Amino acid sequence: MNTKKTMKIMRDDRGYVFVEATIVYPIMFFVIIFLIYMGNMFLLRARIDSAVAHEAIVYANYFANPYVRYLEDNDYKIENTAKSNDLTNSLYRYLYKNGKYANSDEVATLEKRIGQIGFFNNVSPENIKVSAHGINNYVIYQTYEVEASYELKFPIKFIFMDDYWVLYMSAREESPITDQSEFIRNIDMAVDYIERTEKGNKAIEQFSKLKNNFDKLLNKIGGKKE
Incomplete structure (x- = not known):
C-alpha cells in the first residue's frame, strides 16, 4: 500500500514548473543583465577611446599651428593682438616645449566629458583621472599624448561579494605633431x-x-x- 502511494506521489508533476522557474529565472536574469552590462561596457570603451583620440588630435593641431588656437580663443578676430607675444614665443616651441600643455580647466573639461558618456545613468565612468595631457618632445619629432583612467561599476552586487564588481580601465592616444611648412x-x-x-x-x-x-x-x- 505504501509502495503504491509512493509511486503515485513520484508520478505527480504538480509544482515542477514552480521549482524549475525558481532555479532557471534568476540565472536567466543574471545572464541578461550581464550581457547588457558587457555590451554597455564595450560601447563606453569605444566612445571614451574616441574622445581621447579626438582630444590628442585637436591639441596636436594646436601645437603644430598656434594660430588655430589663437583664433578660436579670440572669436576668430584677427585684429585682436592681445596674445601676439605668445605667438612670437611659440616660434621656438619645438626647442623647449615638453610635458604638460593643456591647463587645469581643459583637463577638467575632458574629465567631465568622459563622465557624461554612457547609455545608462547608473552605469557611467567613475573616478576619472587624466594622467597625461601634453607633449612628448623627441628633438627630431614631437607627439601629443592624452591618457585617462576610469572605473566601470557593475550595477548589481552579488551575495558572496562585499562590494560591487569594478573594472579598472584606461584609454590612451599619442598623436604625431605634423607641421609640413615648418x-x-x-x-x-x-x-x-x-x-x-x-x-x-x-x-x-x-x-x-x-x-x-x-x-x-x-x-x-x-x-x-x-
Missing part, C-alpha cells in the same frame, strides 16, 4: 647651411651621382632607353 623650412635651412661649406658641396655632388645612377638602373629595369 618641416620644409627646417630642411631648406639645413640645405642652405650645407651648401655654404666645401664638404657640403662634395656631399651634394655624391648624392647627385648616386641619384643619377639609381635613375639609370630604374630605366633599365623598366625597359626605357636613355
